Amino acid sequence: MTQMKQAKHKIVTPAMEYVSRQEEVNAEIIREGIAEGRIVLPHNKNHKMKCPQAIGDGCSVKVNVNIGTSKDYDDFQEELDKAKTAFDYDTDAIMILSTWGDLRGMRRKIVEMSPVPVGSVPIYDAAVKAYQDKKRVIDFSEKDFIQMFKDHAEDGIDFMTIHVGVTKPVVEKIRKTKRILKVVSRGGAIVAGWMIKNNLENPFYSHFDEILSIAQEYDITLSLGDGMRPGAVADGTDDLQLEELFVMGELVERSRQAGVQVMVEGPGHLPIDQVEMNVKLAKKITENAPFFVLGPLVTDCAPGYDHIVSAIGGAIAAMHGTDFLCYVTPAEHVSLPTVEDVKQGLIVSKIAAQAVNASRAAKFKGKAFQREYKMALARKKFDWEEQAKYALDKGEKLKQYQQRRPYDQEGCSMCGPFCAIKIVEEITKG
């Protein structure tokens, strides 16, 4: 039985027990959330996972790291190093988005390594195979859609993005759209391209019952991919995007009825004042399905800084109810990230999550707030070692910047003798 089916039967599983301790809430709250589909607990029966994660209503905001090869950078070991870095810096989940090399080998290896849920986009495999066979990336069969999904399930993948909301009416709107960038989702483009070429309905959609039955068997959490997400701030929030969202709403309902866990993916690129509205709209249409966003990027004018742009959008999205933030690296829109890019992307994404998690916790309750509290105490005491302990990057940058600090002062080189904390401590004592 899937976690959701057990939750519906009032069974609290060991994984539910585990995440409830992590979330500092009663296990019953987690169980109820999973039963109602407001929380997902991605957990493929073939993945021995040390740290399961609850994603959704009332849970702390989680972050996801993407790794994976590309045709131009196909280095198996480098991708494993990225994964290791992601685990070392406490990612809550990892997605493998490889589009070259030994796809299955890497998938199995990462599942074996990963203490947290692993995600993937199975349709990539079909496109890669087609291209490697000297065909167009959309030249594969209807059966491949289902087969790839099944392969990934067998390999232990916990959550899978399927661009199932790209139905025929959605594809019709692609032709008519006034967007500058019509489709920026790789998976969405592959599926739409396949549908246009074959003049057929999206196989994920027409065979959705089959998808559900595989998902039931392995307890796959579906992540309904937003193939039509806006890909530029100037394109934010339009009928194309929302048409797909409405389909997702219908599929969330069908998944829940089948006892299959499901979450929904969201934009993308949005003007900053459209972020809150988009989150609330998605939550309404999908009846509070866990919401997973990539970004959103709130300006396109900062290539090389898109991890930061994304943290701004992500923090706002999370503040208004987004549950799961997909990191973006500084290399986004330009090249495949390096190991260092992965690390920077993750830390910055965790900053966004921490800011929201600390604000949600009641004062002096909750570990995210406690972290803020202890950091402030460490600052008051000028205890730099202690500060490093609470730093999201494990204090690496702090130590780097401290090298500019003269050794004979406990304060910092910015204020020196004019340190506000010291002036006031002294005068209020005396």
Next chain:
Amino acid sequence: MTQMKQAKHKIVTPAMEYVSRQEEVNAEIIREGIAEGRIVLPHNKNHKMKCPQAIGDGCSVKVNVNIGTSKDYDDFQEELDKAKTAFDYDTDAIMILSTWGDLRGMRRKIVEMSPVPVGSVPIYDAAVKAYQDKKRVIDFSEKDFIQMFKDHAEDGIDFMTIHVGVTKPVVEKIRKTKRILKVVSRGGAIVAGWMIKNNLENPFYSHFDEILSIAQEYDITLSLGDGMRPGAVADGTDDLQLEELFVMGELVERSRQAGVQVMVEGPGHLPIDQVEMNVKLAKKITENAPFFVLGPLVTDCAPGYDHIVSAIGGAIAAMHGTDFLCYVTPAEHVSLPTVEDVKQGLIVSKIAAQAVNASRAAKFKGKAFQREYKMALARKKFDWEEQAKYALDKGEKLKQYQQRRPYDQEGCSMCGPFCAIKIVEEITKG
């Protein structure tokens, strides 16, 4: 006559004309905003300024860079290099916060160099002089408060932070506060320390009419410093902070009546869900005075990344009406920033401002939105040179990351043949 007095007399000055073109609004809107105190146009009569700036209601969000020596890093030339970097990367204003070395020489030099408004905190000079004379940093006379203000005015400083809201009842609250970090503002600590030591009212407050008359003479824009801003997320929003804000409300009113331009400074460190409320509260209490924030920092757990933490808080603050963002560098809370830190701090702060400015502009109107639009078009055409033109860092990072891109592909090394844009362009054409 100050800009404000002229505005009240229905005179549109050349500086108002200039900023109205920059803001893409009718000059009458600027004039009215200045007359009513919703907009400031900092412009000391002794500063020949190439690019005046309008800060406030209906204007684009502006960013400020802080530079200045400290006792431990007292390098005149390095600070000039920081200023030059700030101008090169299009800061809208600069503040000189030196606490060592040739204070007056640097001030005059920066005013001479700066195409944009220059700010300062005159009380630092009194503290530095006291310390250099082997006394405590709070050992100076009541007259020094006014004299330093006058000196800075003569030197051409356009806006000055005075911690005038730190009155006796506020200081009383410092003793009783449950905050972890009582005072983190250098200026606020110096003023409060002086008051406690001398058991006297804040001279900025008791001599406020004198301050106003100097401000009138040179057209100084007052920036009411928030000496009691919270200095930790765990300390966000309390009576100490608000007591000072109420005093500021009173002083805004008195400044406006005297025809003196005035803006108000705000937090500091705040939980992310208290940012909107703080901005709206400050705007209400000060009757829409232009609002200038440092940060706000929405987590304390990322030393070395505080420019990013601050951009998150700043973007949210600006979205809800904040007019002026003071940058924060990655070195904040640890050491004096380097030239590179200044550059990174500024770019990231400009990202926050651009995101909000683009969202405020009506679609296809306004240069901030046009920048987004043109960037999206450049992306669609894979025109990397054009993309670099619209990048806030002048395309430096883009070019750096592009070195990972193979020369024989127009796309990027992330997606290669699986580029969504290309797949859809091809299939919808064919």
